[in-house]
């Protein structure tokens with residue numbers, strides 16, 4: 001393979017119902033950083049239907065070019081049409097790096113493409129850098145999160161990676177930034193599209209996704225049962241926050257999996273993260289250590305969570321949380 005034929009960093013722009021997903025902007029931010037080192041361009045690959053009006057926004061968030069892959073077949077995500085379309089884009093433009101969000105869609109599409117393109121894929125990366133040899137260094141937790149593995153894809157191109165939502169940071173939007181918007185018309189082999197989308201049935205959402213919450217009150221085994229979590233919910237209501245959890249309580253069935261923070265849960269980066277009765281296992285830290293301000297409440301003053309906290313409270317969470325809730329309610333009512 002002649003690697004010199006491949007250049008530029010491509011970012012898969014995921015949209016759902018024509019709404020660009022936050023992870024796409026986070027990846028553009030990271031790609032901008034990598035492109036500065038490589039002296040290459042950031043190119044957004046934007047599939048969907050009637051999406052062109054949003055392309056300028058991608059330029060304002062760091063893309064130098066946007067390839068709009070507009071077709072009715074790409075309105076809603078379906079594995080085969082998307083794989084066919086993005087495969088054609090990659091074969092035509094030959095990117096050196098291609099990044100995807102590690103969302104349900106990215107996790108479905110990226111492996112399919114890497115197999116078609118006969119290249120490697122590193123899933124669930126938490127860090128991306130460029131080596132002195134201009135290779136992409138893709139770092140992800142390995143062996144149950146006990147060590148970080150840095151993987152390179154030196155023999156094949158493009159170098160492909162999925163990155164979890166919330167791990168990278170978007171750059172500040174620059175209104176009016178200039179860039180090229182290109183239209184790409186894919187050809188579809190209908191015979192290979194065996195699946196038909198009949199209807200989109202949305203799961204009723206009553207709560208805000210924990211990755212979007214500004215304040216998270218997270219409970220662990222130390223909070224114990226449902227009564228303990230009801231107390232956390234009261235504190236969350238007072239602070240207009242959301243409740244999340246460690247895997248221990250998710251596995252115990254006290255909290256649903258979509259509220260789990262950590263390596264096998266979600267990566268969060270709130271302004272404030274309160275870890276109540278959580279020990280601070282490495283797999284939990286992997287999902288929350290980038291939070292702006294961390295408060296830990298734990299009865300064990302040697303609990304590892306205190307090493308990652310900005311403020312530590314040593315004591316019984318079941319006594320401290322009701323007191324905190326009451327004091328904060330009074331404080332907020334007096335404002």
Ligand SMILES: Cc1cc2nc3c(=O)[nH]c(=O)nc-3n(C[C@H](O)[C@H](O)[C@H](O)COP(=O)(O)OP(=O)(O)OC[C@H]3O[C@@H](n4cnc5c(N)ncnc54)[C@H](O)[C@@H]3O)c2cc1C
Pocket residue numbers: 144145219220221222223245246247248249260261262263264265266276277278279280281282283284287297298299300303315316317318
């Ligand atoms: C491959 C793999 C993936 C994993 N992924 C995740 C993941 O995504 N997220 C995750 O969270 N974990 C994950 N884990 C599990 C992780 O290793 C820990 O087992 C888990 O995080 C522990 O949860 P915990 O802190 O709630 O419980 P524990 O480790 O049991 O800690 C409970 C803490 O509560 C304190 N405590 C007890 N009672 C009180 C009280 N009354 N007041 C105050 N403090 C009290 C204790 O001192 C202790 O520190 C994963 C593990 C593996 C192997």
